[in-house]
Amino acid sequence: MTRATRAVINWANLRHNYQLARQHSAGKALAVVKADGYGHGLENCARALGDADGFAVACVDEAVRLREAGIKRSILVLQGAYNREEWLIASQLGLQLVVHHEQQLQHAEAENLPNLVPVWLKINTGMNRVGVFPEQAKACVERIQQHSQLQLVSVMTHFANADTGQPEDVAAPMALLQQVADELPGIQLSACNSAAILGDNGLADDISRPGIMLYGSSPMLQQSAAELGLKSVMNLQSEVISIHAVKQGDAVGYGGDWVAQRDTTLAVVAIGYGDGYPRHAPSGTPVMVAGVECPLAGRVSMDMITVDITDHPQCEQLQVGAEVQLWGDQLDVDRIASAAGTIAYELFCQLTPRVKRVACE
Numbered sequence: 507m508t509r510a511t512r513a514v515i516n517w518a519n520l521r522h523n524y525q526l527a528r529q530h531s532a533g534k535a536l537a538v539v540k541a542d543g544y545g546h547g548l549e550n551c552a553r554a555l556g557d558a559d560g561f562a563v564a565c566v567d568e569a570v571r572l573r574e575a576g577i578k579r580s581i582l583v584l585q586g587a588y589n590r591e592e593w594l595i596a597s598q599l600g601l602q603l604v605v606h607h608e609q610q611l612q613h614a615e616a617e618n619l620p621n622l623v624p625v626w627l628k629i630n631t632g633m634n635r636v637g638v639f640p641e642q643a644k645a646c647v648e649r650i651q652q653h654s655q656l657q658l659v660s661v662m663t664h665f666a667n668a669d670t671g672q673p674e675d676v677a678a679p680m681a682l683l684q685q686v687a688d689e690l691p692g693i694q695l696s697a698c699n700s701a702a703i704l705g706d707n708g709l710a711d712d713i714s715r716p717g718i719m720l721y722g723s724s725p726m727l728q729q730s731a732a733e734l735g736l737k738s739v740m741n742l743q744s745e746v747i748s749i750h751a752v753k754q755g756d757a758v759g760y761g762g763d764w765v766a767q768r769d770t771t772l773a774v775v776a777i778g779y780g781d782g783y784p785r786h787a788p789s790g791t792p793v794m795v796a797g798v799e800c801p802l803a804g805r806v807s808m809d810m811i812t813v814d815i816t817d818h819p820q821c822e823q824l825q826v827g828a829e830v831q832l833w834g835d836q837l838d839v840d841r842i843a844s845a846a847g848t849i850a851y852e853l854f855c856q857l858t859p860r861v862k863r864v865a866c867e
């Protein structure tokens with residue numbers, strides 16, 4: 507591999523974060539590896555978390571990839587089957603499916619399923635995105651129970667506001683889920699995402715579903731990843747490909763909206779929005795150049811960014827090839843996300859295929 511721009515993945519830290527999720531969970535924990543393992547690589551994440559209680563993905567296509575990679579653990583498909591064919595695939599591959607809409611049951615009823623499919627009924631407890639309303643649950647449960655090849659194993663929900671850390675933001679939806687569960691003796695409850703897990707609110711959750719915390723970003727609005735004991739998993743790194751001086755008053759980059767306020771030394775780094783580095787990162791966004799934080803200067807281009815290294819203590823000695831970290835163990839991804847007006851989820855997911863994912867040695 508020649509290009510230095512890469513995402514170096516620390517699998518030991520992924521495992522550490524999963525263990526933390528497990529410790530804070532009341533019961534089991536499904537590792538959420540949808541969207542290509544939040545950009546870290548679907549199959550490799552599942553392999554690295556080989557002893558997880560199971561995995562959750564968004565769609566059947568992702569689950570098929572895991573089975574093709576030889577992953578034998580339980581896999582929950584969070585959006586369930588989109589059509590009859592996907593019910594069939596799920597039944598053949600031993601997948602577990604969320605049912606969040608009555609029409610999914612119609613598809614199951616119309617299909618001849620070879621094997622029992624474990625079903626998780628999703629209840630809308632206030633997010634109003636997907637899920638049946640609590641008052642519709644009974645009718646859905648009956649239809650599931652009438653189907654000889656469906657087995658209701660869990661009722662679940664997803665919180666809209668767990669990241670506030672306020673107990674009442676999870677207590678009210680949990681109470682609605684509990685009411686549904688009270689009618690179903692022995693049923694398992696599944697509710698907590700990363701923020702609810704780390705909120706430690708004593709929720710009676712049998713199976714949690716940690717996602718973002720596994721990848722070392724804080725799910726909480728008020729606490730950093732380090733404060734929560736999370737370890738960074740991805741180091742996004744590159745190198746300096748040019749160093750040059752500009753004079754006070756010179757404009758830099760597209761649009762020329764960054765203008766040097768003094769004679770300035772600039773380092774050009776081989777990464778841009780063509781790699782998934784956020785184009786909206788403003789001037790001043792921190793970039794780690796040879797271990798020292800320096801400010802981004804000017805607009806992010808497709809393949810390059812420019813960084814002001816004038817105040818770098820080794821400014822005179824820095825050379826082309828100097829190592830750069832965009833986020834990772836030296837630079838919290840949540841700082842970059844907040845500078846760019848987004849969340850780490852998006853930064854991870856929008857990394858493009860041009861960025862090679864490599865395991866850290």
Ligand SMILES: Cc1ncc(COP(=O)(O)O)c(C=O)c1O
Pocket residue numbers: 538584664698699700701715716717718719725
């Ligand atoms: C249904 C469901 N459960 C769990 C998660 C994991 O959430 P987080 O990444 O915030 O932990 C997601 C993510 O969007 C989800 O959609």
